[in-house]
Amino acid sequence: MAKLEKDTWIVVTDSEKALFMRNLTDLQDPNFEVTDTEQQDNPSDRDQSANRPGRMQDGGVNQRSALDDTDWHELAKERFAKDLSDMLYKEAHAGHFKKLVIVASPKVLGILREEMHSEVTDKIVAEIPKTLTNHSVSEIEKIVKHELEAA
Template sequence: MILPKGTTIAVADGEKLNLFRNSGDEAELKLTRSEHSQVDDDAQGSGSRQNSSGNPDQSQASEDGFSAGIVALLNKAVLGGQIDGLVVIAAPRALGEMRKHYHKALSAKLLGEISKDLTGHSMGDVETAIQAA
């Protein structure tokens, strides 16, 4: 995948978010870490899971809420003009939840998605995954 300079890369799972920017150019990808505000992990997930005695999976509901909070943060940045291009790299389950919350403006800025959990990996691993996509 070839990314323009300034593209934002969000690497996420249900518990962690890392943001990067491509400070290189289209010919040579070079990621630099980017700061972001706190993710609202109290955000409501898609509601596909109800917590009850029959389905007591509170940790999955918490991860879904965190994924929704990540997208709320990204939606706000896109709508505020802070993101010109976006690549989302996320664990498959988190990516599925995140897609449910994309604003149409975010979808328009989305350059690609990679369904892979790379949150605990090095920046080099993330660059390799992007180049291979």
Template sequence: MNRIPTDTLVVVADGEGARIFRNQGSEAAISLHQYDLLELMNMNDDGPAGSMPSESSGKQVDEATFAKQLAHGLNQGALTQQYQHLVLVADPGTLGRVRPLLHKEVMQRMVAEVGKTLTNSPLEDIERALQ
């Protein structure tokens, strides 16, 4: 795993929500502190990312919509200098939906990408996965 600098934004997401952390520790000793929790909002105002097959379930549409909202938030944060470094932890499906929507500014700030489902995991498990 790459070194995770102090104050790195760490986003732990799945198709339904995301926990937002900052590394308050050092590169050698990660210490994550959660400061936000994101959930799907304004579903009727915001559609899914990309085209969805007509046989998609409501859950699949919701997950694609959340991925689009998450990518938009990360793009906005990078473009307004809200973070310098980013670690994105998400299940492979969510990563696959978010990645093509990320602005090049976000990609340049990406320190690491982890394809695991850790959204509901204890903080210690998330920190361990990043070391």
């Protein structure tokens, strides 16, 4: 069973928001204190795109095909996860945490796994593939406790 000890960091994130919390107690009665938040302003792709998708001449007479446009909204989500991994590296390197629990949407968790430095991954005691950024801190405490007890 993964331990949720005093001073363990809990990072709850999706592709646009991250909550940094610290456990003040233990797994039996978790008490999370929010220490920081990060949020990205990520308008819809339509609002970020300057032009309509391009077109390409096909081999036939008067035939043209549409080209896929860059999905700026999705790129910003991936960039947020990469930026988060950089923040966690800086904090780990500075010695600000010894144990880390990551609660992230499955897609973000996958990106974080690819991007995180070993100095961070060595401190991870649990990963919870859930999207909890819009839950209250007390709900997050209950869900994390349940997930860690079930592990």
